[in-house]
Amino acid sequence: MPLDVATLFNKLSSGLEKITLEEGHERYIVEEDLLLSRAQLRSYARAYVKERSAPREERIKAVAMRREDGSLIKQRDPRDISYCVRRHLFTSHARYVKAVSAMREAASAWERACDVRFVHERSLDSHEGERDALLHAWGVKPRPANTVQFVVREAPFQRPIAAGFLPVDDIGLIDRHILLCQPWFADDLIFDPVGILRHELGHVLGFRHEQIHGDAPPACPREHILYTSARTYPLTAYDPKSVMHYYCAESGTRSLQLTEVDRLGAQKLYGPPRASAR
Numbered sequence: 001m002p003l004d005v006a007t008l009f010n011k012l013s014s015g016l017e018k019i020t021l022e023e024g025h026e027r028y029i030v031e032e033d034l035l036l037s038r039a040q041l042r043s044y045a046r047a048y049v050k051e052r053s054a055p056r057e058e059r060i061k062a063v064a065m066r067r068e069d070g071s072l073i074k075q076r077d078p079r080d081i082s083y084c085v086r087r088h089l090f091t092s093h094a095r096y097v098k099a100v101s102a103m104r105e106a107a108s109a110w111e112r113a114c115d116v117r118f119v120h121e122r123s124l125d126s127h128e129g130e131r132d133a134l135l136h137a138w139g140v141k142p143r144p145a146n147t148v149q150f151v152v153r154e155a156p157f158q159r160p161i162a163a164g165f166l167p168v169d170d171i172g173l174i175d176r177h178i179l180l181c182q183p184w185f186a187d188d189l190i191f192d193p194v195g196i197l198r199h200e201l202g203h204v205l206g207f208r209h210e211q212i213h214g215d216a217p218p219a220c221p222r223e224h225i226l227y228t229s230a231r232t233y234p235l236t237a238y239d240p241k242s243v244m245h246y247y248c249a250e251s252g253t254r255s256l257q258l259t260e261v262d263r264l265g266a267q268k269l270y271g272p273p274r275a276s277a278r
């Protein structure tokens with residue numbers, strides 16, 4: 001029986017877990033660590049139905065995304081991807097310190113892989129006012145002083161472990177964050193917490209989950225498709241050990257390191273790293 005958008009949307013919206021970071025801004029947890037608004041979930045259902053009806057050879061085989069005009073979706077100022085770590089939103093100083101250090105280490109892995117630079121604006125960590133005052137308009141460059149592109153913060157949820165965002169054109173202020181949820185701080189977390197951040201920063205750079213690649217075995221059933229194949233771009237061959245691969249069906253890793261294939265894909269989008277990268 002053909003799947004219709006309304007049925008799928010109703011099923012997803014009633015079955016998916018939700019989190020509410022701010023009143024009036026509910027987000028559905030999709031594909032483990034992507035957070036979608038209700039309107040975005042409807043587009044997701046529409047894309048899923050369209051994708052299912054496409055001939056097999058046109059189905060997704062992608063790690064990056066592209067726009068309707070064919071241009072690739074990526075960071076617009078990749079040498080200045082700025083963030084601050086909102087100290088007052090952490091429940092302890094130790095957690096804040098852990099987040100700062102893990103962000104630095106994760107960012108450094110990408111800086112060594114391709115020509116990007118993450119800038120931690122430490123002076124803004126102590127800003128306790130409105131979040132929106134910290135964030136500049138999307139894509140503006142050079143960015144205004146005392147603003148950042150995204151914030152890193154602790155969140156009170158048990159799921160997901162962490163969440164990032166994709167650098168899509170219509171990203172709202174409210175979604176420009178990396179959320180570190182409660183499991184990320186736990187001593188018994190089975191994943192490397194720095195690896196989790198390498199993965200989230202991969203999303204921030206524009207990379208999708210590796211297991212949606214057309215050549216991946218169909219064994220991670222909950223992982224599916226956010227955009228249609230028309231909006232994706234095959235950067236590399238399928239890599240079961242990719243930092244962007246979930247830990248499922250004997251693929252993925254708990255350390256979430258960047259592989260040679262990840263580096264190759266990152267360089268296709270951003271070019272080779274500069275000699276100065278740490």
Ligand SMILES: [Zn+2]
Binds near residue numbers: 033034199209
């Ligand atoms: Zn992810």
